[in-house]
Amino acid sequence: MRSVLVTGPGETTVVDVDAPTAGPRDVLVRVRACGICGSDHMYTTYGGIPPRQGATPLGHEPAGEVVEVGAEVEGVTVGDHVVINVMATVDGLLGSGGAQGALSEYVVLLDAKPGEQFRVVPPHVPFSVAALNEPMAVARHAVNRLDPAPEHRVAIFGAGPIGLGALLSLKRRGVAHVVVIDIVPNRLEKALALGADAVIDSRTEDVAARLIELHGRSTGIGLRGERSSTEGYIDAAGAPHVIRTVLGVAGKRAVLSVVAVHKAPVEIDLGGLLTTELDIRLSMGYPTEIFEVTDDIIDNWQKYAQIISDEIPFDRVQDALALAATPGQAEKVVVTFGGEND
Structure with a gap:
């Protein structure tokens, strides 16, 4: 799969890496949208994200579609749309120093439990709007x-x-x-x-x-x-x-x-x-709010959609990162992975 890494000060690279797989207690998610945050630019400027050294996976505002569910995982099925608690991923903070980043085509949620690492959202909520869940929290x-x-x-x-x-x-x-x-x-x-x-x-x-x-x-x-x-x-x-x-x-x-x-x-x-x-x-992060805000997004997704200024396909992710990092050029940039019904 393709994944965006911070590879040096001011430098990001799209690389081919092995796609993750799901074990019996895991959920594999195909990323369908990922917002770009100001902290992504900060991480890139510094050339990495502590505590990791070297190439660092980027992206921490994802929404996606479940493509594989481990045999021991309950409360989710293949095809469900999900938002992710990136502060609860057990292999480090997703896109903020952890082993994975959401500016990738797939992420795996290890030891996945609904209501902790992820939450299912109705399919009528566009993936790009669902990706606002993290910053709205x-x-x-x-x-x-x-x-x-x-x-x-x-x-x-x-x-x-x-x-x-x-x-x-x-x-x-x-x-x-x-x-x-x-x-x-x-x-x-x-x-x-x-x-x-x-x-x-x-x-x-x-x-x-x-x-x-x-x-x-x-x-x-x-x-x-x-x-x-x-x-x-x-x-x-x-x-x-x-x-x-x-x-x-x-x-x-x-x-x-x-x-x-x-x-x-x-x-x-x-x-x-x-x-x-x-x-x-x-105020930092969202100790309890990550899924507290989800209900409001589900009920009022049309309002939240107005926050998004630009949707850019993953094939142009470098353009998206540059746009988001340019003051005054965009409000909220969301990277999309394929069409809504692909």
Whole structure:
């Protein structure tokens, strides 16, 4: 089979390798779609994925079709469509330092158990949309870390796939008012189409002033400056100015959930924040959310489909990787393997 490996700093190669086989406790999956994540570009830039050394399999956002089921495996049959918990694969994290990657034509799930390593999804959900399950679980965890009440008002910084996934999860949770902030007009239009109550173009608008206008002013003893009553903030952008903006506008006992990866330290004035009692929570991965979000994707797959900007066949996987790594050129790139009915 063909598989994409990171073969050096800034270098990926499509290689021919032996296809995996399924033992009595395993499930063999033909990959039908795999999303490209920003971390794939990071792994490629570094020339590998710890703890592995040398050529490293890439791809950790898969959906596929079961083609072989071991005799001891229950709850799945050949032909089932599945999404995969890449953090639960027993031979290492799939596509993130493990023995296999999902930018391959097949992956084998060792010691496979439904509800742990994989979940069956209905065939009406396109494989490309089902492949969003992993990044949408990341977004759902950021929302769970925020833990907003239905009456709360939330601001999301960044209308990329994770920010839009957080928007959908917040609305699924019944959160009263969600504002999405970005600098790209078509991203903001997409946010409105997916249910945002308002958007802010931070290139042309004063974010703090608009949040106060939309959510009201926060009051409290010792608060410095004009502050918003926005109860929750999600950083899905990873830019230092996002943190500075939140620290400057957050009101009494607001919560900030940081899911974005910051590549440089961000200075925080704890003394200046003391009277706000701001709660900062970091969000990584999806300890419980990988299949929690699946039901929403099944019920609302047409909405989730709008997150995908480009579907590119595996024969052009290098083009897909280059497109996804180019800032501003694409929102969410998904690599597809054959037609939906092949």
